[in-house]
Amino acid sequence: MGLMTFLRNRAGYILIGAIGFAIVAFLVGDAINVGKPFWAESQKVVGTIDGEEISIDQFGPKVDQSLAQFKQQYGGSGNAQMQAMAVDNVWQGEVAGILLGKEYSRLGLTISGDELFDLLQGKNPSPLIVQYFGNPQTGEVNRAEVLNSLKQQDKNPQLKQQWDLLQSEIEKQALQKKYANLISNSVYVTTLEANDEYQNRNKLASFKYAVVDYASVPDATVKLTESDYSDYYNENKKRFENPTETRSFEYVAFSVNPTKADSAAVKSQVEKLAADFRTAQNDSLFAAVNSDVKVPYTYMSKGKLDPAVDSVVFNLPAGSFYGPKFSGNSYKIVKVIDTRFSPDSVKASHILIDPSKLGGVDRANKLADSLRTLVQNGVSFASLAQQYSVDGSKDKGGDLGTFSRGQMVAPFEEAAFNGKPGDLKVVTSQFGVHLIKIEKQVGSSKVAKLAYIEKGLVSSNKTRDAAYKKANSFLNEVEKGDFAEVAKKNGLTVGVADKVTPTQGFAPGLDNPRQLIRDAYAADKGDVLKEVYQMDNAYVVARVTDVKPKGILSLDAVKKEIEPMVRNAVKAKMLTEKVNKALEGASKIEQVAQKLGKTVAPVENIVFANPIIPGAAQENKLVGTVFGSQPGKLSKAVDGVQGVYVFSVDGFSNPAPLANTYKQKEMMMQASAQRSLGAAFQALQDKSEIKDNRVKFY
Known part of the structure; x- marks a missing residue:
């Protein structure tokens, strides 16, 4: 396939890109334009990234293109979740394009003319050039084909536009690589760090422990105070950082499934x-x-x-x-x-003729017949394709590669699969007139031509109307009363959607919730949404139950959520006292276990880097304390995830000395460099003011 065909098929990927490879970092004009009130402009702003506004006029088409690519990739007509993926894909591209673009400028990172020449047609071609012009088997770039395509730009405006787009992407990727190298080269691992990492993954510990589970203390006997909550909250405040604003809502669904x-x-x-x-x-x-x-x-x-x-x-x-x-x-x-x-598949080439440029289909067919005669008389099909075809495949002599059934339009497919190798066929499709050369046919299996009818089992209007009336009646009733009580009185089940983000395309139990989510973000905590929402299989009435802002959440906002952890923290204090009493006068772990009424559990070959206690849980604090202890000594009480522990180390098994420190450091630096690049981009976002208004539009 030629460059034009490839770019036409992949335009969505190039326009949108992934994080770090955003194609366009565009500047939005002044918020106040001549003849336009500022509020009219602000209504079009999807978001602001480090002072630069993103207009829906520019953002929307990219979302459409991204959604079209997702449909092509995953199939189907698109759903709410796929739409949300497309919106998020474009937004991340815009964030990356603007923030990384400014960072490149601040650091003085550029791509010189010589570098660009080398990336396009030199000895170190861009991966994109290799992808478009390289031999799939060898990876070698056909530089003659690159030069020929570049020369044709002056004669072909569409090709020039696509080369400009490709060149822009190549520059972006080259800058991304420079930035990544800059970050990775700033990472260093010392010999001490390399040896520590080696020890953490290879030193083995064997020990015995006894545990008093938190579950052994009935919840009803633990009375929590405000001080208990505040102590736990203050000690773990960083855990309660909300990366984005969320809404929670409860809802009742009225089914419209067929009766x-x-x-x-x-x-x-x-x-x-x-x-x-x-x-x-x-x-x-x-x-x-x-x-x-x-x-x-x-x-x-x-x-x-x-x-x-x-x-x-x-x-x-x-x-x-x-x-x-x-x-x-x-x-x-x-x-x-x-x-x-x-045949299971066919390898073919074609010459596509555009009837509109020749005065009609009849003239196009005559030209195709003439070209067929020339080929039959020994003229190269590839040379005729380069001269006469209007399809991008002409750059490869009309070669379409190997394809199976379902990949080509019907007339083309019929000709390719029903002929035999060597045949030259002329067919007409919605794209024009094709001269097809069947190069090769592979395999053989049974196929069938079917007349096929499928009728879905759907609900009647009467069923849908009845469900809507019930939903509307419930909405009127809950506007004046308690949501849960009214639902209970009517024998209805209340569903819960917790911590829903602004751009989320799904919610538990709801198949098409985007409008509901948008309205939830325009409402306050406790509000019953004023609309009956139509899903694919139900009508839904909802009420906003919680609003969690971006940033560190308040104690009141997380109080209910942290109650189990706070209760365990109080139990830990109680059980620690119990364990400490059992430790008095004891010299062996068996004596402590006997006083506590517990059994001693042996554990062997635990490594610091994987603190999993078999049959228990991941106990970071316990394992960390074990590796800091001396063999044969009875430990103090350690409050863990499952309960309060006491242990005695049997011994450690040290690994052989690190044979290749350089290789260990190199491996650690590679892993650290990858993490650092993501962390650097996250730091750019954290230090920038980003206002995300997508929920107003999608």
């Missing part, structure tokens, strides 16, 4: 449809008009349909009728029009 009456009605409709389908004169047209799911009227291989249908129809002869078959919440009806054995 028994709906199911019976759909079944009756499908049975009548099947009877008409049996006698239909035009199978493909009848299927296209009546099916909820459009399946191309062309030969397809086994494995493309619902397994319950696929396993049957490919064993039926031509002329067979199958269905209605209910599977996966829909009815399937299939007519087997034809079956045959066909």
Whole structure:
């Protein structure tokens, strides 16, 4: 595939990019433009990054492009979660583009003309040049092809635009690499650090312990005071930093799933449809008009349909009728029009002719016939493709590579798979007139041409209307009363969505919650949202239960959440006193365990870097204390995650001396450099003022 075709298919990735590879770091104009009130402009601001405004006029098209790429990559028509991914992808690209761009400028990082020349056509080509112009097997770049494409820019404005885009991305990636090298070269690991890391991962400890579990103290016997809460909060304040504002809400969903009456009605409709389908004169047209799911009227291989249908129809002869078959919440009806054995894949080249440039399809077909004759008389197909084709593949002599069924438009596919190697075929598609050369056909398997109808089991208007009326009635009632009490009185289940972020595309139990989330962010804590929200399978009424701002959360905001930890902290004090009493006069771990009514558990071969106690939990404090203790000595009480421990170290097994300090340091520096690059970008964000208004638009 040529550069133009490749860039056309991947334009979304290049426009959006990943963090650190954002294509465009654009400057937003003044907030107040001549003839426009400032408030009209501010309504278009998706966010502000270090003083630079991001307009919805520029942000929106990038989101659309990103969403289109996700649809192509993952399939489907797109959902709320996919939309949220696209929005976040573009936003992260904008943040990276602006902040990293300013950092490059501050540090004086640039790409010189000589460096750019080398990246485009020199001995050290950019990975993108290797990707577009390199041999897939050897990785070698075809520099002649690069130069030829560069020369064609003056004659082809579209190609010039794409080269400008590609060059911009190459420069961005080169700057990113320089910045990454700058960060990684600032990282150093000392010999002492290398030896410590080696010891932490290879020194083994064996010890015995006894534990008094927190669960042994009934919760009801522990009375928590405000001082208990504040002490725990102040000691662990950094744990309560909220990276972004969140909302929590409770909701009641009123199902619109099909009733028994709906199911019976759909079944009756499908049975009548099947009877008409049996006698239909035009199978493909009848299927296209009546099916909820459009399946191309062309030969397809086994494995493309619902397994319950696929396993049957490919064993039926031509002329067979199958269905209605209910599977996966829909009815399937299939007519087997034809079956045959066909290649699994085809390697082909083509010349695409644009009829609009020649005065119509007839003239385009005549040119294609003339070109076919020239090829049959020995003229190079590749040279004719470079001269006459309007497709990007012309840069590779029209080579389309190897493709399987379903990758090409129907007329093209039929010609490529139904011919034989060496054939020259002329076909017309929505893209123009093609002269196809079949280079090679691989494999052989059974394919079938099917007329396919699928009808989903859906709710009737009566069912949906009844659910909406119930939801609306509930909304009116909760506006005047307690949400949970009203739900309980009506026998309804209350769902909870906790800590929902502004751009989140999902919420527990809700399949399409974006509008609900947006409205929740425009409401206050305790507000019942004024709308009945329509999901794919329910109507929903919701109330905002909590608002957590960005930053360190207050004690009141986390009080309920930290209650179990605070209770364990109080229990730890109680149990520590108990363990300390048991330690009095004891010289062995067995004596302490006996006083506590506990058993001694032996543990072997624990490493500092992996503080997991088998059958217990990850006990960082306990294992850290073990490695700081002397063998044979009875420890003091240690409050851990599961309870309060007492232990005695049996001994340590030291590893052999570090044989290759340099290799250990190099490995640690690589890991540290990777972490440092992410940490540097996070530091840039932390020190910048970033206002995120995406929830107002998406």
